[in-house]
Amino acid sequence: MNRWLAPLFLSLAICGQALAAPEAGAEGSYKRIALTFDDELRAKIFSGDEGLLKLLEREGVPATFFVLGYQAEKDTKLIALAAKSGFEIENHTYGHEDIVRLSKANGDGVVFQNLWRTSRAIENITGIRPKYFRPPYWSINRSLKTAIENDGYYVTDIGAPDINSLDYDDYAHHRDADVLVQRLNKIIKHREDTWKYDHVIVFHELPQTLAALKILIPQWKASGHKFVLLKDIWPKRPGTLSQLRPGFEYASLRVNSPAEVASAERTANMAATSQKPIRAIYLSIDALYSKKIVDNLNELLDAERPDRFNALVIDFKVDKMQDTPQMQRLVQRFKAKRIYLIARITVMQDSWLARHHPELAIKDGAGNLWMSGSKSWHRYWVDPASPEVLRCNIAIAKRAIDYGFDELNFDYIRFPSDGDMKHIVYPVFGGGNKVAAMDAFFAGLTGELRAYNPRVKLSIDVFGEVFLYGSVPEIGQQLASIAKYFDIICPMAYPSHYHCKEFGVADPNAHPYEVYQKTLAKGTARIQAFGLHPESRPWVQAFGLKSIYGCGPFIPYGSKEVLAQIAGAADAGVRSFLLWNAGSHYR
Numbered sequence: 001m002n003r004w005l006a007p008l009f010l011s012l013a014i015c016g017q018a019l020a021a022p023e024a025g026a027e028g029s030y031k032r033i034a035l036t037f038d039d040e041l042r043a044k045i046f047s048g049d050e051g052l053l054k055l056l057e058r059e060g061v062p063a064t065f066f067v068l069g070y071q072a073e074k075d076t077k078l079i080a081l082a083a084k085s086g087f088e089i090e091n092h093t094y095g096h097e098d099i100v101r102l103s104k105a106n107g108d109g110v111v112f113q114n115l116w117r118t119s120r121a122i123e124n125i126t127g128i129r130p131k132y133f134r135p136p137y138w139s140i141n142r143s144l145k146t147a148i149e150n151d152g153y154y155v156t157d158i159g160a161p162d163i164n165s166l167d168y169d170d171y172a173h174h175r176d177a178d179v180l181v182q183r184l185n186k187i188i189k190h191r192e193d194t195w196k197y198d199h200v201i202v203f204h205e206l207p208q209t210l211a212a213l214k215i216l217i218p219q220w221k222a223s224g225h226k227f228v229l230l231k232d233i234w235p236k237r238p239g240t241l242s243q244l245r246p247g248f249e250y251a252s253l254r255v256n257s258p259a260e261v262a263s264a265e266r267t268a269n270m271a272a273t274s275q276k277p278i279r280a281i282y283l284s285i286d287a288l289y290s291k292k293i294v295d296n297l298n299e300l301l302d303a304e305r306p307d308r309f310n311a312l313v314i315d316f317k318v319d320k321m322q323d324t325p326q327m328q329r330l331v332q333r334f335k336a337k338r339i340y341l342i343a344r345i346t347v348m349q350d351s352w353l354a355r356h357h358p359e360l361a362i363k364d365g366a367g368n369l370w371m372s373g374s375k376s377w378h379r380y381w382v383d384p385a386s387p388e389v390l391r392c393n394i395a396i397a398k399r400a401i402d403y404g405f406d407e408l409n410f411d412y413i414r415f416p417s418d419g420d421m422k423h424i425v426y427p428v429f430g431g432g433n434k435v436a437a438m439d440a441f442f443a444g445l446t447g448e449l450r451a452y453n454p455r456v457k458l459s460i461d462v463f464g465e466v467f468l469y470g471s472v473p474e475i476g477q478q479l480a481s482i483a484k485y486f487d488i489i490c491p492m493a494y495p496s497h498y499h500c501k502e503f504g505v506a507d508p509n510a511h512p513y514e515v516y517q518k519t520l521a522k523g524t525a526r527i528q529a530f531g532l533h534p535e536s537r538p539w540v541q542a543f544g545l546k547s548i549y550g551c552g553p554f555i556p557y558g559s560k561e562v563l564a565q566i567a568g569a570a571d572a573g574v575r576s577f578l579l580w581n582a583g584s585h586y587r
Helices: 052-059 069-074 076-084 099-106 108-126 142-150 167-172 177-193 207-222 264-275 291-300 325-336 351-356 387-403 434-452 464-469 479-485 512-529 559-571
Strands: 031-038 064-067 088-091 161-164 198-204 225-227 279-283 311-318 340-346 407-411 457-463 488-492 539-541 577-580
Touching: 052 207, 064 069, 064 076, 069 076, 069 108, 076 088, 076 108, 088 108, 099 108, 099 142, 108 142, 167 177, 167 198, 167 207, 177 198, 177 207, 198 207, 207 225, 279 291, 279 340, 291 325, 311 325, 311 387, 325 340, 325 387, 340 387, 387 407, 387 434, 434 457, 434 479, 457 464, 457 479, 464 479, 464 488, 464 512, 479 488, 479 512, 488 512, 488 539, 512 559, 539 559, 559 577
Parallel strands: 031 064, 031 198, 031 225, 064 088, 161 198, 279 311, 279 577, 311 340, 340 407, 407 457, 457 488, 539 577
Antiparallel strands: none
């Protein structure tokens, strides 16, 4: 067994304890394929000793069949046979109608009569109401999709998650099955080269398809793929902690299409967020187990009072994940007060992962772990281009979702910015475009988490300069890229961290109102110019610090300076904020 795999089965496969995808062919493989079939079940292809049913049963492969209502009414025995074999039977309209055209010609009511009649026919045979609907030709518009989803169906779409095998085109042009085999192997390879390991493939019951599957199924098994039902892949819903399967949830990875990223659910999430300003305080990893500090925060938090805080940021992962009874108690305690809970997850600055898996760690020229900050801090980093680092943080984020957090906040989700940058060596990143590398990371992270739970909000911490100027290419953060993927952008616009004479003042640290008003106004306007609508929610400096660039003397920040930052943001149209104090000391 792979040396990384054993710990996965001793406890949940989360990066704070173990890191690795299962071996090829291992139970719970992270590469998963759902075979789905559209249109009619054809007896000549489906039945018989050499038919599709026997092939799937012999290979132990599940499948999902999207059937037509008229066949379910007249050919019940064939569909009953498929259902008895454990296959999913789902809705593909009554007679393969283009529902957009049907709606335009006859209204939405006729579309729903079509769906209901088909579902009734399937339920009469199987005893189970279909949960999925695949529109013929993938023809659907937003209003129809929303209405059908509100009626209790999951609507599949091309790329979200369906992969068109084009077997019907091979059949129409009398191509050999080898053409289909080569095409699908090429599609799978391309997807997995870009870190997409869940595949929902759309077939039809055709001679070429049957011949190709006799070749493909053994090939895919040999390469470590696991065959699952559609419901195992999409949409992934959060379960309880005890329901998570080691090595399975952890390693699955799906990158959403741009259409999914801009989905109606995300828009609704952002609208809901903006209705009620978030006023959050931060509970650090060091204060997490202090009863005195936690009790003090409890006094400050009251979701019903406008003079109190209504949200709490909790360190869920700083290096190692805090999967502890104390974390469970905290979540339960503040959920009972209706406090909005945000799980902070540090990503690339990860000393635990770097020490335990140095093959993922950034090194110096001598092969030692590269560090930032003081040597006593041991702040080690992992490679932002590593698929393993991505999967690891997806696993931890899913765990936070299952705890019940309302939002996941990602920090240090970038390339390093300080330290001995001249002698830095990346194990995976080969140089070149850091923004493109981070864009791929953002896509993989947010795509998988939205598939797991579309309702959880995703936020990201960025440097004040990124928000103000739009990009800091050296760390891979570009506002236009970030705004595509995250619901909330949290600029760390700390006045102590700006260069001397920025904003036309000698020491920005002495001008907290101006710093926040100008940073938030410019950054928010920049995002709106992209045509995107993530919320802006700044971190506010609730600590005293001398300018890191030596622009002026130490300034003890108190309520006056904190309120000045909040007022500056509010005058820029931003009413939500997060208070940062590393020791979680607030008045």
